[in-house]
Amino acid sequence: xxxxxxxxxxxxxxxxxxxxxxxxxxxxxxxxxxxxxxxxxxxxxxxxxxxxxxxxxxxxxxxxxxxxxxxxxxxxxxxxxxxxxxxxxxxxxxxxxxxxxxxxxxxxxxxxxxxxxxxxxxxxxxxxxxxxxxxxxxxxxxxxxxxxxxxxxxxxxxxxxxxxxxxxxxxxxxxxxxxxxxxxxxxxxxxxxxxxxxxxxxxxxxxxxxxxxxxxxxxxxxxxxxxxxxxxxxxxxxxxxxxxxxxxxxxxxxxxxxxxxxxxxxxxxxxxxxxxxxxxxxxxxxxxxxxxxxxxxxxxxxxxxxxxxxxxxxxxxxxxxxxxxxxxxxxxxx
Amino acid sequence: xxxxxxxxxxxxxxxxxxxxxxxxxxxxxxxxxxxxxxxxxxxxxxxxxxxxxxxxxxxxxxxxxxxxxxxxxxxxxxxxxxxxxxxxxxxxxxxxxxxxxxxxxxxxxxxxxxxxxxxxxxxxxxxxxxxxxxxxxxxxxxxxxxxxxxxxxxxxxxxxxxxxxxxxxxxxxxxxxxxxxxxxxxxxxxxxxxxxxxxxxxxxxxxxxxxxxxxxxxxxxxxxxxxxxxxxxxxxxxxxxxxxxxxxxxxxxxxxxxxxxxxxxxxxxxxxxxxxxxxxxxxxxxxxxxxxxxxxxxxxxxxxxxxxxxxxxxxxxxxxxxxxxxxxxxxxxx
Numbered sequence: 313x314x315x316x317x318x319x320x321x322x323x324x325x326x327x328x329x330x331x332x333x334x335x336x337x338x339x340x341x342x343x344x345x346x347x348x349x350x351x352x353x354x355x356x357x358x359x360x361x362x363x364x365x366x367x368x369x370x371x372x373x374x375x376x377x378x379x380x381x382x383x384x385x386x387x388x389x390x391x392x393x394x395x396x397x398x399x400x401x402x403x404x405x406x407x408x409x410x411x412x413x414x415x416x417x418x419x420x421x422x423x424x425x426x427x428x429x430x431x432x433x434x435x436x437x438x439x440x441x442x443x444x445x446x447x448x449x450x451x452x453x454x455x456x457x458x459x460x461x462x463x464x465x466x467x468x469x470x471x472x473x474x475x476x477x478x479x480x481x482x483x484x485x486x487x488x489x490x491x492x493x494x495x496x497x498x499x500x501x502x503x504x505x506x507x508x509x510x511x512x513x514x515x516x517x518x519x520x521x522x523x524x525x526x527x528x529x530x531x532x533x534x535x536x537x538x539x540x541x542x543x544x545x546x547x548x549x550x551x552x553x554x555x556x557x558x559x560x561x562x563x564x565x566x567x568x569x570x571x572x573x574x575x576x577x578x579x580x581x582x583x584x585x586x587x588x589x590x591x592x593x594x595x596x597x598x599x600x601x602x603x604x605x606x607x608x609x610x611x612x613x614x615x616x617x618x619x620x621x622x623x624x625x626x627x628x629x630x631x632x633x634x635x636x637x638x639x640x641x642x643x644x645x646x
Numbered sequence: 647x648x649x650x651x652x653x654x655x656x657x658x659x660x661x662x663x664x665x666x667x668x669x670x671x672x673x674x675x676x677x678x679x680x681x682x683x684x685x686x687x688x689x690x691x692x693x694x695x696x697x698x699x700x701x702x703x704x705x706x707x708x709x710x711x712x713x714x715x716x717x718x719x720x721x722x723x724x725x726x727x728x729x730x731x732x733x734x735x736x737x738x739x740x741x742x743x744x745x746x747x748x749x750x751x752x753x754x755x756x757x758x759x760x761x762x763x764x765x766x767x768x769x770x771x772x773x774x775x776x777x778x779x780x781x782x783x784x785x786x787x788x789x790x791x792x793x794x795x796x797x798x799x800x801x802x803x804x805x806x807x808x809x810x811x812x813x814x815x816x817x818x819x820x821x822x823x824x825x826x827x828x829x830x831x832x833x834x835x836x837x838x839x840x841x842x843x844x845x846x847x848x849x850x851x852x853x854x855x856x857x858x859x860x861x862x863x864x865x866x867x868x869x870x871x872x873x874x875x876x877x878x879x880x881x882x883x884x885x886x887x888x889x890x891x892x893x894x895x896x897x898x899x900x901x902x903x904x905x906x907x908x909x910x911x912x913x914x915x916x917x918x919x920x921x922x923x924x925x926x927x928x929x930x931x932x933x934x935x936x937x938x939x940x941x942x943x944x945x946x947x948x949x950x951x952x953x954x955x956x957x958x959x960x961x962x963x964x965x966x967x968x969x970x971x972x973x974x975x976x977x978x979x980x
Contacts, residue, residue, distance in 0.1 A: 313772060313773055314773075315773065315775055317722065318748070319725070319748030362965050364920065364961055365965065390649065390651070390653070391653070391833060395751075396696075397734075398733070399733040399959045399960075400733070400957065400958065400962075402754070402959045403834065405957035405958070405970050406957075406962065406967065406970065408836060409836040409837075409957075411835075412835060413835060414652070414835050415755040415762060415834065415835055415972060416731075416764075416833060417752060417755075417761070417972075418750065418751060418752050419735045419751040419753040420750075420751050421751075427750060427751070430750075431765070432770065434774045435765075435768055435772070436771055436772065437647065437772065437774070438768065438769070438772015438773060438774055439647055439648075439772060440647055440649050440655045441649055441771055442649070460942040476769045492900050498748075499748035499749070499750060500749065501747060501748050501749055502739065502742060502744075502745075503743075504743050504970035524858035543717050558896070560902060623734065623739035623743075623751065624734065624739070625733045625734035625736045626732075626733075627698055627732075627733060627736065628698065628740065631696050631698065631699065633693075633740065636740065636743040638751075
């Protein structure tokens with residue numbers, strides 16, 4: 313493991329992503345990637361009594377599946393790293409309390425899947441663990457309730473609104489000799505260009521994404537073309553187009569290598585999600601349900617996964633604050 | 647760096663705590679450790695317009711001081727790790743957005759100072775960074791507003807209630823040859839014995855503290871007497887006495903080596919804080935304002951710092967959930 317500066321670490325012995333799983337809700341199951349996910353739950357409550365418990369149950373299931381698919385028992389996992397959007401990260405705390413695994417809680421908003429994978433890779437890459445469980449979740453109903461209005465209110469969605477994904481992803485990263493590998497990581501810095509419109513998170517987060525990708529490419533001396541795919545977390549359709557503009561301004565030729573999990577997960581024409589998907593579970597379920605399986609099959613060789621998060625809260629917004637954003641990048645190789 | 651299992655890592659090349667600072671509010675400045683802190687702010691608003699911004703400004707100041715005291719510029723710091731109790735960790739996000747330093751957000755409730763120091767030590771111990779900034783904060787008024795009732799309501803405090811500390815701590819850990827050092831760390835697991843009384847956080851968190859200390863001692867083959875001081879984060883006066891009972895039940899002879907930051911920070915007789923202090927800033931300000939300076943002076947040689955956190959939210963409590971807790975331990979050596 314070598315530290316190159318500017319948040320970037322490259323691995324000589326590349327951590328292996330040994331197991332992964334994604335569990336999503338009904339709407340996500342009806343989207344373009346519906347068949348990729350390990351499980352689709354028709355019941356928005358996941359058999360629970362509240363939206364928060366539903367989200368936590370969703371996360372618990374993808375964690376369980378990731379362990380099972382890799383034939384891991386609790387004792388095989390050295391650390392668990394997880395976080396989510398709910399106040400005090402209760403989806404993760406309650407989902408993982410049943411496991412006898414040392415736990416690091418993280419908060420990176422929708423960048424959480426990338427943040428936990430960056431941390432997990434650095435910890436195992438440094439020799440402090442053999443296997444680390446990384447996971448995150450989001451739920452449309454718990455997010456609407458907490459960040460916008462209760463569903464019963466029937467609030468009108470603006471055209472630039474994104475739809476929080478009901479979904480979760482979990483993976484085990486550690487010492488191993490089978491692809492996909494984590495080849496390098498870049499930890500993002502907080503970027504805040506003064507966007508205050510919480511209905512337009514893509515615009516707030518796009519600069520953080522471009523900042524992290526730029527530093528990643530510069531530090532490693534790479535062109536964007538090095539990757540088969542550069543993937544942002546959940547900028548959505550508007551944020552994706554802004555990111556393309558910002559890349560052009562920075563002189564980075566992103567070509568046709570770039571896509572966004574938020575723009576991918578729902579069908580633009582038929583699913584009425586306006587600017588696309590969002591939430592920790594968006595990038596997590598696309599990574600664990602689609603990207604990692606495609607890498608395992610050999611259909612993708614080099615992917616830069618850079619989930620994006622907005623670090624604001626409703627309270628900060630009510631106080632007139634702008635939206636600080638962050639993006640962490642993981643270079644995956646098969 | 648060697649991984650010993652059960653969340654414990656020991657360092658052959660011990661990370662050094664190179665700089666530290668603590669900034670607190672007026673009441674904390676009037677307490678038994680008032681003279682230890684780097685700065686005491688008389689204005690509860692810290693010159694800001696809201697309690698949340700006050701907390702964030704407090705954190706910004708201790709971070710700034712920790713950098714200045716160690717003669718660090720932003721470019722010298724490879725990563726920053728921070729989190730707090732506010733929804734979506736906005737104290738940290740807004741305090742640190744002005745720094746050009748790659749950022750990992752964490753959520754460990756009141757265990758955050760220990761969690762960030764465990765992670766920082768493991769990252770620098772593995773060679774992925776030279777200098778890492780770890781910090782956290784809490785504020786009495788932002789915490790009361792978010793977790794209990796608005797101050798204006800004038801709610802009656804129960805005898806077992808704790809008083810959230812207005813304070814923050816920041817430190818730089820990294821490669822270095824001057825004490826105090828981080829000698830070993832133990833990442834805690836989530837422990838939930840079913841306590842549902844949010845007025846009695848000490849009772850909820852004490853089992854997590856004892857669990858982590860027990861695993862730490864067992865894994866390293868040590869007796870409690872190895873340490874000059876074993877310090878819990880913010881169990882308060884009631885939680886401290888419960889922890890002593892639990893140690894006795896586990897057959898661990900804690901002797902007179904044990905104290906608690908929450909029981910220490912306020913004067914029991916004169917400051918009317920009932921069961922003592924709490925909040926991320928409690929353990930952080932005692933660590934950075936008192937423990938680390940005492941170690942530097944040679945008055946303490948071996949300290950096990952084990953901050954404790956309750957991972958619940960008001961929403962989870964309203965839904966009848968119990969309080970999952972966690973404690974991370976850092977073995978400090980001078």
